Amino acid sequence: MTPLWTAAALRAATGGSLAAEPAISGISIDSRSVAPGDLFVALRDARDGHDFVADALARGAACAMVDRAPPGVAPDAALLRVADTLAGLTALGAAGRARFAGKLAAVTGSVGKTGTKEMLRLLLAAIGPTHAAMASYNNHWGVPLTLARMPAEAGFAVIEIGMNNPGEIAPLAALARPQVAAVTAIGEAHIGHMGGLGAIAAEKGSIVTGLVAGGIAVLPRDSAFFGQLAAQARAAGVVRIIGFGRDPAAEIRLLEAVTGPEGTRASLAVQGRQVAIAMPALGLHHAENACCALAVVAALGEDAARAAPALAGYAPGAGRGAPREIAVGGGTALLIDESYNAAPPAMRAALASLALRPGARRIAVLGDMRELGGFAMALHRDLAAEADSAADRVFCCGPEMAHLYAALPPGKRGAHAPDSAALAPIVQAALRPGDVILVKGALGSRMAVVVRALTEQDHRGAA
Secondary structure (H helix, E strand, O other): OOOOEEHHHHHHHHOOEOOOOOEEOEEEOOHHHOOOOEEEEOOEOOOEHHHHHHHHHHOOOOEEEEOOOOOOOOOOOOEEEOOOHHHHHHHHHHHHHHOOOOEEEEEEOOOOHHHHHHHHHHHHHOOOOEEEOOOOOOOOOHHHHHHHOOOOOOOEEEEEOOOOOOOOHHHHHHHHOOOEEEEOOOOOOOHHHHOOHHHHHHHHHHHHHHOOOOOEEEEEOOOOOHHHHHHHHHHOOOOEEEEEEOOOOOOEEEEEEEEEOOEEEEEEEEOOEEEEEEEOOOOHHHHHHHHHHHHHHHHOOOOHHHHHHHHHHOOOOOOOOEEEEEEEOOEEEEEEEEOOOOOHHHHHHHHHHHHOOOOOOEEEEEEOOOOOHHHHHHHHHOOHHHHHHHOOEEEEEOOOHHHHHHHOOHHHEEEEEOOHHHHHHHHHHHOOOOOEEEEEOOHHHOOHHHHHHHHOOOEOOOO
16 A cells, blocks of 8 residues: 655655654544554644654554654654644645645635535545545644645545634645635624624635636625625636526526425536435535535536535534434434534524424524624624524523523523533433424534533433
8 A cells, every 4th residue: 555655755845854764644633543654743732742642652653743852752763853843744734735636626614614525525526536634624734734644646635724813814725725716605703803704705715815827716606795705816816716606697506495304405507507416414505515516526627417416425524413313301302413613604504404403392502602702792692583483492601692592582591501511401401302402602612511411311301
């Protein structure tokens, strides 16, 4: 089997020193997930990865990238020594991109990035070998890690690019150097750091600055910011822009979409043909993401209509809407786990999907949306109409969700708690068999605490 990286290639890519000659089959930044043959990269975040090098090597790592002497490691251990491990990983990602001869697409947007990336994984895999991150690796370490893990022989690659602050997308796009750059949608995510929707659109639109010569921009034709995004692409020298959406002017057009408990069906006009798709995922936003994904496939010069049936294999992942049955009071209930993240557009989409779920009661368990700055009070409070329409009872936690809770009709209020740990037992005690429970909030709201509480015990619900 051809190694992902040879020792010589590691030295050449990073400029580091390595006395051993390991053959690298994978790359890990978490010692707990190391597989035999991996290169372990000792990054610094909340904890210093150098403290886990010994554990990674004991678990079978073939080599570790370090910028200082790690504790408890033998003098003859296989260590790739670099000046800075994050810079070393970035250099390795750049080398991975440089040797890649396939077609690469990059995706950003306020919502829908990960779903669109997963749809592209399915669509492109129906055409040829495809590489994409298994998780939402879209930041300053996630993008280079995805590129460094990219097999040179893959036919396609999909890179997800995100941001929290101004100026973060363009450098990552320059590292990825896509042939196609897509923006899924513009919404209020991170608006507290950006100052307004126009600034968010400008930052998302900066993905086009990383396009290779002759690259194509895929933009949301239904967005109020389409004109701004298109002007930004033209200013960057992009000649071809493909619009997608319901707008009659869209080149890849969503003609009709229906959604219900069995999933989502849609009809689209794609490259001169009408294409029908069906996905076991509830919510009209999935049809919108599919429209973007098919536009990317077409922009890559592939037969999107022929690949479209692969979307039948798409389903939301863990923490992003995956449904599961849980035990409640001698019966069962349906848990919709959306605990990974929450921006206002995604929260509205999740509530709309909850409204379509049949059940004895529909329960919304909501944590704070983060990084909204001075817009936070209004954006939380303004969810009241959607929450009232979608749910029979609403449980909230966090200081910002208190504004939503106060805006609800008294009959819809379940409880409010300061944090997810305090809310979890209250929700447990309130559940009944037949309930459908949506759990959603920003990652920092730790709504996964509620999900674990509901899935790890048999809940004896209140009457």
